[in-house]
Amino acid sequence: MASINAISYYLPEEVLTNEDLHEMFPDWSAEKIVSKTGIRQRKIAAEDEFASTMAIKAANKLFQENGISPEEIKFILLCTQSPDYFLPTTACIVQHALGIPVTAGALDFNLGCSGYVYGLSLAKGLIASGEVENVLLLTSETYSKHLQKDDRSVRTIFGDAASATFIDNTNKGGRLLSFVYGTDGNGAENLIVKGGGMRYPDLPHNNAGPAEGALYMNGAEIFAFTLRSVPAMIDQVLEKNNLGMQDIDLFIFHQANQYMLDHLRRKLAIPEEQFFVHMADYGNTVSSTIPIALKDAMEQQKIKPGMKVLLAGFGVGYSWGAGIVQF
Template identity: 55%
Template sequence: MKAYIAAVSSYLPENTLTNEDLALEFPSWSVDKIFSKTGIHTRHICHADQTISEMSVAAAESLISEHAIDKSTIDYVLLCTQSPDYFLPTTACLVQSELGLSTSCGALDFNLGCSGYVYGLSLAKGLIETGQASNILLITSEAYSKHIAAGDKSVRTLFGDAATATLIKGKESSHDLIGPFVFGTDGNGGDNLIVPDGGSKNPITDASSVLTEDTSGNVRASKNLYMNGAEILLFTMKTVPSSVDTLLEKANLNKDDIDYVIFHQANKFMLDKLRSKTGFSEERFLTSYERYGNTVSSTIPLGIKKAIAEQKFKAGDRILLVGFGVGYSWAGTIIEW
């Protein structure tokens, strides 16, 4: 049995944050300037009281409805998020209950950001191909808006909220339909994309809400998301192209054997540089950040769903996926459609 992606669906919050909205809040940045810097038109933002489990359930219910999936056949839930409902219990357990899945279903959360979808595919592949599970629900559900300060335009212009649900099944095949994989980790870069306060190392105190302004005019507190964009760019340019080369070598393929490429959708500037450095044509290099922004672990499956809607993929196509970012963490794989 070989694992493969059987279906992909998504949930996008109704609220949107447009460049026009942001320009009203930050008059020094015009609509055109925001778009030229990010390539993003619109971001979906969840309600303040909306939870990750609610978004996860909405994405999963869309998947089940759109693809006529029998809930009783789902035997494992993998949930990737960096905004869980609680420190404990596990959000995946709450999702199992809300969806009415069998109590014999496995469920776990894993906290990874922009590389999380590829890591999730590797976990699902291992579970299926070792006979531990047959029908896996891989959910990505992210709400960075909950971590972002209202006055921090450096990240408010980039990030959006979204959840996706992917059904991963097994079938007989003479070759892998997901894989091989490459992984990478460098925790030395952890401080460059971080929410400093709120965990066990730096618990929330009164000081956690004190706002300060940086030299670029961004206002945030230590309970909010901080991103060092320059360092993230340097990390990305160093690791992603070499990871692509390693992955292709591991798969015994060259770039001409790849039909489409979907990278983590960070922003236009970064992706343009990556496309140039990796040498893929615009036709094969798929993007979706324009409508969603950076939705962290949800960007790659949103890109897959968009490509399906546009009828780009045909049976046998090879699609190269690479996620990279917070951690630092990165991962790549090749899927066969």
């Protein structure tokens, strides 16, 4: 049985506060921003910080905090939508920098807000197959490098972060139960970075370029998709695990923004004390939101032995996934 053995995360040093954003956009007060998003500040990667460097810092923190040796790692999964390069694979760069044996497998996968849940499921499959004894699952996003500086619709939401999770077959920590998934590429245009890929190579995709090459988000459509897809996904994952809502002790959803999470919680009739929200100081860190929230819930002793925790990710793609962890 695959289990989450340990989690650590890394946050960049630079802070973008609501007061900073108010200076950029004077008609939006700091109070208005926090009331709309639930976010007070977000961490921003430095110019010389990238997916690989942040993933390396998160992994080293995991090793130091939990007495794990890089030599133990059998496979690396790295989730990012802001890789260092088109090629080589960022996970290969990380493997070398961390001193993980060359006998380890390593791959990137391109998913956003559902990525951590998918990564847990992929790790579970690798371990269940008997191919490896453990997996280092990394998430690392520098979405700030995709954002147009004067696009306040996304500047107020996204932050940068990386996480590292050690998943093994020792049955210590949180056992990974069954997962469900969903995909609807019809929504691809509603959260997209068109610049920088092969289809539109001439569109600058960094924050210095024109808006059409930077990250675009149709907030209304993303909100509608979420309210449409997430409740059905929760029903499906509970049914697959032969559980009911009353069997779940804590719900940890992708930390998109406070407004969206409040609507989902009410729609699903989840008691507020069982719905963990902890994003005010981080922002929406895409694939890193769930592991950060999960780690913080553990540290706050919101999770105790015997508890079942439901994890749900949803967003860009459209892509969604959910799973249950038994502690």
